[in-house]
Amino acid sequence: MLIPLGHDGLVVRDEPWIVMSWAGIGSFDARCERRACPDDVLFNGPRGCTEDYPRSMIGTADQVIRRSVFDWLTDQRAEHGEGLPRSILESFELKGQRVPLMGPSGIWKPAACELPISVSTVTSGPYSDTYDDLTQTLRYAYRGTDPLHRDNRGLRRAMLERVPLVYFHAVARGLYAAAYPVFVVDDDPGALFFSMQVDDLAAALTAAGSGHMIAEDEGEPRRAYVTATFRRRLHQVAFREWVLRAYRESCTLCRLHHVPLLDAAHITPDSDPEGEPLVSNGLALCKLHHAAFDSFFFAVRPDYTIEVRPSILTESDGPMLVVGLQQIHGQKIHLPHRAVHLPDPARLARRYEEFTRAS
Numbered sequence: 001m002l003i004p005l006g007h008d009g010l011v012v013r014d015e016p017w018i019v020m021s022w023a024g025i026g027s028f029d030a031r032c033e034r035r036a037c038p039d040d041v042l043f044n045g046p047r048g049c050t051e052d053y054p055r056s057m058i059g060t061a062d063q064v065i066r067r068s069v070f071d072w073l074t075d076q077r078a079e080h081g082e083g084l085p086r087s088i089l090e091s092f093e094l095k096g097q098r099v100p101l102m103g104p105s106g107i108w109k110p111a112a113c114e115l116p117i118s119v120s121t122v123t124s125g126p127y128s129d130t131y132d133d134l135t136q137t138l139r140y141a142y143r144g145t146d147p148l149h150r151d152n153r154g155l156r157r158a159m160l161e162r163v164p165l166v167y168f169h170a171v172a173r174g175l176y177a178a179a180y181p182v183f184v185v186d187d188d189p190g191a192l193f194f195s196m197q198v199d200d201l202a203a204a205l206t207a208a209g210s211g212h213m214i215a216e217d218e219g220e221p222r223r224a225y226v227t228a229t230f231r232r233r234l235h236q237v238a239f240r241e242w243v244l245r246a247y248r249e250s251c252t253l254c255r256l257h258h259v260p261l262l263d264a265a266h267i268t269p270d271s272d273p274e275g276e277p278l279v280s281n282g283l284a285l286c287k288l289h290h291a292a293f294d295s296f297f298f299a300v301r302p303d304y305t306i307e308v309r310p311s312i313l314t315e316s317d318g319p320m321l322v323v324g325l326q327q328i329h330g331q332k333i334h335l336p337h338r339a340v341h342l343p344d345p346a347r348l349a350r351r352y353e354e355f356t357r358a359s
């Protein structure tokens with residue numbers, strides 16, 4: 001049974017249809033059928049029949065909004081860091097018109113846009129990952145269970161027309177990491193989720209040419225790489241937010257309380273297979289103490305006592321050496337309130353062994 005969707009549906013110009021079947025629902029371009037594409041295109045979208053999918057048919061105004069949003073988000077990240085508060089994301093304006101980038105539902109289409117502008121995760125934290133290693137894609141659940149829900153149709157159309165979106169992943173309560181441009185690359189009506197990939201903004205624009213925000217098929221390896229990179233950035237951002245919050249946004253050694261000057265340091269390095277982004281594998285340290293910690297100028301013993309390298313203790317230099325390094329020797333670090341956030345003594349012990357070998 002074929003049901004044309006008309007102007008509110010998938011396609012206007014190229015006679016696309018929605019196909020209803022026992023297996024669920026998929027979508028395809030009528031031109032694919034003429035060119036005898038494999039059946040799986042019905043459910044696999046652009047991956048199954050890449051060159052036959054129509055180019056973007058959204059209007060210029062919508063494309064201008066998306067491009068402006070990407071530039072604006074880049075500025076916001078430079079100003080506020082990688083974790084962006086929801087209040088900022090809801091404040092975006094273009095030519096005096098407010099265009100909130102997030103709304104009450106995860107799939108969000110502002111009134112000014114023809115198609116959804118963003119998708120956002122509901123859960124937060126470093127463990128709410130929805131990355132699929134096998135396909136190197138981000139999985140995003142349908143809104144509800146109805147594949148024909150307006151929001152799901154909107155994302156499906158974004159997939160068919162290769163319209164770029166923003167992906168917001170909550171890294172802490174009310175705080176989001178943003179990835180853009182993100183393309184919907186697959187639709188799984190059986191499992192009720194879409195697959196998405198992040199692209200490199202400059203490369204996507206170059207590939208698209210003429211300023212059109214369209215993903216090119218040869219960009220797939222690039223998108224897989226960028227998506228994997230985003231996932232790592234997501235973990236780092238979440239780790240930083242969680243660690244700094246656990247330590248009440250101050251250095252665990254010197255109590256410095258300026259967030260731009262603070263880092264979340266790994267006890268077991270993240271390059272180590274056991275260097276998971278757990279708060280118990282972190283210490284909130286100011287920039288100076290982070291660098292000194294990484295260079296084994298000091299260590300934190302498993303009983304949370306600071307031990308400074310003997311050669312540093314006997315050195316003579318200015319006040320920074322005295323106050324910043326020599327006087328912290330023998331002190332206890334300032335600990336998080338929650339027991340689950342305490343630095344893992346076993347990790348500190350392993351780190352201390354390396355410190356003694358390096359000293």
Ligand SMILES: [Zn+2]
Binds near residue numbers: 251253255285286288
């Ligand atoms: Zn410090």
